[in-house]
Amino acid sequence: MTSRTCLTLVLAAGEGTRMKSALPKVLHRTAGRTLVGHAISAAREAGAERLAVVVGPSREDVAAEAAEHAPEAQVFIQAERKGTAHAVLAARAALERPSDDILILFGDTPLIRAETLKRMRAALSDGATVAVLGFEPADPTGYGRLIVKDGELAAIREEKDASADEKKIGFCNAGLMAISGAHALELLDGVTNDNASREFYLTDIVGLAREAALKTVALMAEESEVQGVNTRAQLAAVEAAFQKRLREHAMREGATLIAPETVFFAVDTVLGRDVLIEPNVFFGPGVTVEDGATIRAYCHVEGAHIGRDVTIGPFSRLRPGASLGDHTRIGNFVEIKNAVLDRDVKVNHLAYVGDASVGADANIGAGAITCNYDGVRKQRTEIGAGAFIGVNSALVAPVSVGAGAYIATGSVITDDVPANALGVARSRQTVKEGWAEERRKNNPKPPK
Ligand code: UD1
Numbered sequence: 479m480t481s482r483t484c485l486t487l488v489l490a491a492g493e494g495t496r497m498k499s500a501l502p503k504v505l506h507r508t509a510g511r512t513l514v515g516h517a518i519s520a521a522r523e524a525g526a527e528r529l530a531v532v533v534g535p536s537r538e539d540v541a542a543e544a545a546e547h548a549p550e551a552q553v554f555i556q557a558e559r560k561g562t563a564h565a566v567l568a569a570r571a572a573l574e575r576p577s578d579d580i581l582i583l584f585g586d587t588p589l590i591r592a593e594t595l596k597r598m599r600a601a602l603s604d605g606a607t608v609a610v611l612g613f614e615p616a617d618p619t620g621y622g623r624l625i626v627k628d629g630e631l632a633a634i635r636e637e638k639d640a641s642a643d644e645k646k647i648g649f650c651n652a653g654l655m656a657i658s659g660a661h662a663l664e665l666l667d668g669v670t671n672d673n674a675s676r677e678f679y680l681t682d683i684v685g686l687a688r689e690a691a692l693k694t695v696a697l698m699a700e701e702s703e704v705q706g707v708n709t710r711a712q713l714a715a716v717e718a719a720f721q722k723r724l725r726e727h728a729m730r731e732g733a734t735l736i737a738p739e740t741v742f743f744a745v746d747t748v749l750g751r752d753v754l755i756e757p758n759v760f761f762g763p764g765v766t767v768e769d770g771a772t773i774r775a776y777c778h779v780e781g782a783h784i785g786r787d788v789t790i791g792p793f794s795r796l797r798p799g800a801s802l803g804d805h806t807r808i809g810n811f812v813e814i815k816n817a818v819l820d821r822d823v824k825v826n827h828l829a830y831v832g833d834a835s836v837g838a839d840a841n842i843g844a845g846a847i848t849c850n851y852d853g854v855r856k857q858r859t860e861i862g863a864g865a866f867i868g869v870n871s872a873l874v875a876p877v878s879v880g881a882g883a884y885i886a887t888g889s890v891i892t893d894d895v896p897a898n899a900l901g902v903a904r905s906r907q908t909v910k911e912g913w914a915e916e917r918r919k920n921n922p923k924p925p926k
């Protein structure tokens with residue numbers, strides 16, 4: 479099967495009006511990725527070497543998002559919404575180039591797994607001309623019904639066109655289809671809009687294939703894999719299904735989740751072995767966690783790398799570009815952004831480290847802040863290995879603190895501090911003997 483060529487079409491021309499959103503539906507996110515991004519990723523994983531995305535008119539934003547996930551994808555515009563077959567035919571130029579398999583995915587069905595797409599392709603290599611993905615939803619209302627006769631798929635009937643008996647069928651069309659490239663165009667060109675919605679239904683190619691004595695089959699999928707998104711409530715349901723899948727995967731791969739239902743992953747979160755995750759942790763996209771790390775309760779992490787045996791939290795925030803070397807320790811109310819911390823660094827409480835590099839074994843005290851923004855641009859702070867940044871210091875970037883240097887508590891550091899030096903930038907303390915006693919004498923409290 480692997481030698482067969484495949485074109486995948488992702489239909490993403492839906493307006494998604496029921497989302498009541500300024501964003502097109504397929505740009506909404508679940509598990510840290512856009513809906514259309516999920517569909518494209520599944521297609522790529524299933525080995526689609528050619529990809530085409532069909533978008534609505536003036537949807538440069540959807541085209542740009544598709545390019546993020548598949549720079550090689552061809553984008554086609556469906557100028558008017560005239561049905562799913564019409565949408566597929568918007569990509570006629572892609573269909574005209576020969577390929578063995580054509581996979582049709584919906585941009586709003588993000589839970590689809592590559593294994594299932596491979597199963598659909600396998601049905602083609604076993605001789606089917608059309609393979610349709612079916613499922614048995616708890617509530618079939620609104621779905622096209624799959625009419626199976628003698629083990630083969632005889633037709634798909636849209637609900638609007640179905641008879642009372644056909645409406646009783648529980649086996650429904652998930653919408654995804656695999657079509658033999660040799661027959662796709664001829665079948666699609668045969669579709670008419672002679673139905674209740676006056677739309678060109680992709681599903682009609684099943685009946686057309688049967689008339690031409692071609693084999694059509696229906697495969698079964700789990701409902702959780704083909705749930706579509708039309709509303710915000712369905713977006714939340716899809717999110718829940720993703721999180722269940724991602725939590726189970728994390729645990730299967732050797733992470734301990736004390737309260738799995740309170741940990742939220744992005745689809746691309748990578749965890750090593752023996753990672754311990756305490757309750758209430760959120761992972762945005764782009765996070766890798768090495769073996770043995772501990773993420774304590776209430777952390778928010780995105781675009782970050784967490785090294786071996788690192789501990790973060792409780793209540794830590796890692797923003798994009800945070801990279802923590804092995805054994806580093808980030809404590810409560812610490813924020814790290816676009817900063818590379820080497821191994822064994824300690825930032826234990828109440829600090830902000832942004833646009834910085836921090837050498838191994840450095841210790842950054844409570845309340846220390848890298849002042850990385852001057853109101854116009856971001857500036858960098860370099861902290862050398864083994865440096866000690868005293869409590870409540872402000873390091874005004876651009877600035878560097880050399881290896882092994884000390885910064886005295888409460889300093890505002892605006893000039894570079896060389897290696898092994900002390901940087902102190904605060905006024906000296908004065909002590910006035912007896913001053914308080916004198917004041918009380920001169921300003922007695924009024925009687926009660
Ligand atoms: C479709 C199926 C139905 C199936 C259901 C599963 C058809 C005719 N019907 O119905 O059998 O049970 O999905 O969810 O295929 N789209 C375009 N351009 C169009 C029309 C649709 O790009 O002109 C895209 C939509 O953005 C969406 C997908 O195709 O991603 C499905 O379209 P939709 O109108 O939601 O089809 P359903 O009526 O749900």
Ligand code: CA
Pocket residue numbers: 706708
């Ligand atoms: Ca739909």
